Amino acid sequence: MSDEKEKPPILKSWRNVYLLVIGALLAQIVLYYLFTRFFE
């Protein structure tokens, strides 16, 4: 359904861009968890 003809200006494919978004989220959850535990 997605229009893959239009390439993103970075990371070569939209799939890689989406992986970056999800990866950033997972990294933040881990960081916030460690942040919570460290200052608890």
Next chain:
Amino acid sequence: MSAIDWLVLGLTLLAIVAYGIWKSRGTKNIEGYLLADKQLPWYHVGLSVMATQASAITFLSAPGQAYSDGLRFVQFYFGLPFAMVLLCVTFIPIFKKLNVYTAYEYLEKRFDLKTRTLTAFLFLLQRGLSTGITIYAPSIVLSTILRIDILYTTLFMGGIVILYTVYGGTKAVSYTQLLQMLIIFSGLICAAVVVVHLLPSNVGFTDALHIAGKMGKLNAIDTEFDLDNRYNLWSGLIGGFFLQLSYFGTDQSQVGRYLTGSSVTQSRLGLVMNGLVKIPMQFFILLIGTLVFSFYQFHEPPLFFNEVEVRKIESSAYKAKYDSLEIAYAQVHAQKQPHVNALVGAVRQENEAAIDAEREALRGLEKRSAAIRTEATGLMKKNNAKADTNDTNYIFLRFVTEYLPVGLVGLLIAIIFLASMGSTASGLNSLASTTVVDVYKRLVKKDASEGNYLSASRWTTVAWGLFCVIVALYAGRLGNLIEAVNILGSLFYGTILGIFIVAFFLKRVGGTAVFYAALLAEVFVVIAWLTELTAFLWLNVIGCLLVMGFALVFEMFKSKKESPL
């Protein structure tokens, strides 16, 4: 506020409104007025999407919420990046390909007119009420600062937004939002630096974090699965995903933002930007609230942050009792001081036993403070049953006006206004778009001229602006505003999202089945909310799944009925 603060506030507001009006001059047709001629680049789309979601409520309520409840509210946004990805893959290419003005136009192409009209109606109801709340939030600011009736401040705030939204349409909204977000980011960074600077000279940034953390305020992640807990990892990821998908995918105030992108790529990149920046931004705003909490461990906080309610109780028969509570509250604060200082020392020495002891002592004293506050709000209720006993929205505001340096107070107040103007303008613009495109152009005047539609867009913006101002005048009874908006959204978003999910993914379901499924699901959602069946975020999931389930059953029943024996 000082004269300099007023000058900063006035010049900032004037500059932003003038810039928006100037950039949007020459709008001659409905595409220019409602979709900015679809010519905006990705960073414009991204900032506009963020400015639409980040209302004044975000900057008034969120730090106050972190002060009272800690960082856990950040989990509410964890579903957002997943929603952005799904929107980029499915919604954006379809909306762009069909060249629609509103999300609801697509529903008629996929289903039928009644489903389009029902969904547009649910949106108008929900967005009209929510936009009213976003006007009310900054009106509290002016009301508190000027000490005048909130009626006049609400009329003033609503009036400014109606003025430039009516004149410039989407272009004015987007261009003002671009500047608004830049000023908002700068102002918040300044506020965070100043909060740390205001701490005692022997207390640094990490000490402040340790104090907040030991008092349970840095609870960013809660991994325990609990349906009744409003904010935990799972409600954020699952419930938040459904809410954000519904908000960004089906709420015209957001769809109208990314449809202004000059191509599919520019619209997608705008949402990707939102997926990457939104959570850190929200975390940062909440962190400012926890730093304010640490600040008030060294400076005596007021017993109640809403000065208006304090003045009422102090001029009542309960004055003596309230004064005695203030004294007791101050005594507890004084008792905290040696423990707070000892805690900082114990953390520096990494003395775990001492840290535990001081933490317990402080938490005990915090409970006593909370009990005194409860007694105080009880008095307020006794004095006046309609008293607003939730002061979350006033915590950050009171801190800003009492402790921030001259000039920065004006800038921070301006930020609250700008944020409200940004989201209110998007709300009004989307209400006008939906009314004109999905109702007026479709059901009332099908073949009118561009000039007629442009004129209708402007008049409906005025009408919705007036409606939202009226709603704003009654919004004060809703408690924490950021939660009120989200609860209101959760009542309708699940059903609306369900309709779109069926449209995209359940190809064999037709219009009649999804129409009745949506009606029935909405009834269930309202009952679930009234009976407090679960925390509000889950209402989005329930609404969406019910629409999908009912639609499948109805379609199956219809097929069986129609198939020859």
